[in-house]
Amino acid sequence: MELRFIGREEIRNALTFEACVPLMREAMIAVSTGGINQPPRQILPLPSGKGVFGVMSGVIADDRFGAKLISAFQQPPGSSIPSHQGVVVLFDPQTGAPVCVLDAGEITRIRTAAASALATDILARPDADSLLVLGTGEQAEAHIRAISTVRTLRRVVLWGRNFEHARRLAKALAEEDGLAVEATEDLAAAAAKADILCTTTASAEPVLAGAWLKDGAHVNIVGSSRLGPTEVDDDLVVRARYFADSRANVLSQGTELRRAVESGRIDDGHVAGEIGEVLAGKVEGRRSASEITAYKSLGSVAQDLWGGWYVYQALA
Secondary structure: OOOEEOHHHHHHHHHHHHHHHHHHHHHHHHHHHOEOOOOOOEEEEEOOOOOEEEEEEEEOOOOOOEEEEEEEEOOOOOOOOOOOEEEEEEOOOOOOOOOOEHHHHHHHHHHHHHHHHHHHHOOOOOOEEEEEEEEEHHHHHHHHHHHHOOOOEEEEEEEEOHHHHHHHHHHHHHHHOHHHHHEEOHHHHHHHHHHHEEEOOOOOOOOOOHHHHHOOOOOEOOOOOOOOOOEEEEHHHOOOEEEOOOOHHHHHHHHHHHHHOOOOOOOOOHEEHHHEHHHOOOOOOOOOOOEEEEEOOOHHHHHHHHHHHHHHHHHH
16 A cells, blocks of 8 residues: 655645634543553653644544554744644555655644644533633644634634734734734733633743633633643633643643642642543633633544544545
8 A cells, every 4th residue: 555645735725723622522532431552641851942743542442443643843933934844644554554654744734733722612601702812823823713713702812922923923814714803912902801721832931820710601721731831820821611632631740730739729630620531521711701711732642543534545
């Protein structure tokens, strides 16, 4: 069987957010119910500090298997180079031969935002219609587009440490997608009004404070995917009913949770459950309209494999 390479443009056309959100539902239920065997992620920092190299592998219950090799480098604002670059490799479950290599950066961009949209759909209030996104990179753009597929958004606000970058992205999204996107310099005021918040920054220290959130808000914490960088403060973690994509990974590599635990204000039991457990009906999600909910996204190879196999089969 010929080994096929599928690049960014083909992936982008095949793996729409409308297609990917249901795939993430299947993937996350599998993570929480034994439908995939995935060892802990290996995240190796480069000695220079320029970035990290990640290795993620998994075997699905139906014998499909594969792996992702990915680098994560912080790119300058406005750069055309993706922050995540690498490959997803799929293997034939009948022969063991590699059958497809896919651009991992594009798979990661789409599946990460789709997973947040899925979490938003099941944890945010049904009437949530205002979105605040922190960050101005590819994940900020992807999250706005993905979440607009699960909620009718009346207002979208974008914040970045560089206001001009935020303003340019807001203008482009408004023109391209017809969404009411605006940029802001006043993060605290925007956070106080938002029903849904997504942090997609590369910040080393918290940029979003729990004290700013209104009752009933939902937060997707996305930008920090390893120990070290953190985007939200301890107050936010403590105030929220806190869900993980993978409990084991978040307990070991979720910086925001680890900082709050080390402060003595909570313990590991603060993780209410995995998002897949909520989807499978094993754990209750939002319990009231006034409750603050949070979803911590570190990323799972299950998301890459479900997305990768979908694209490979769609283009076969």
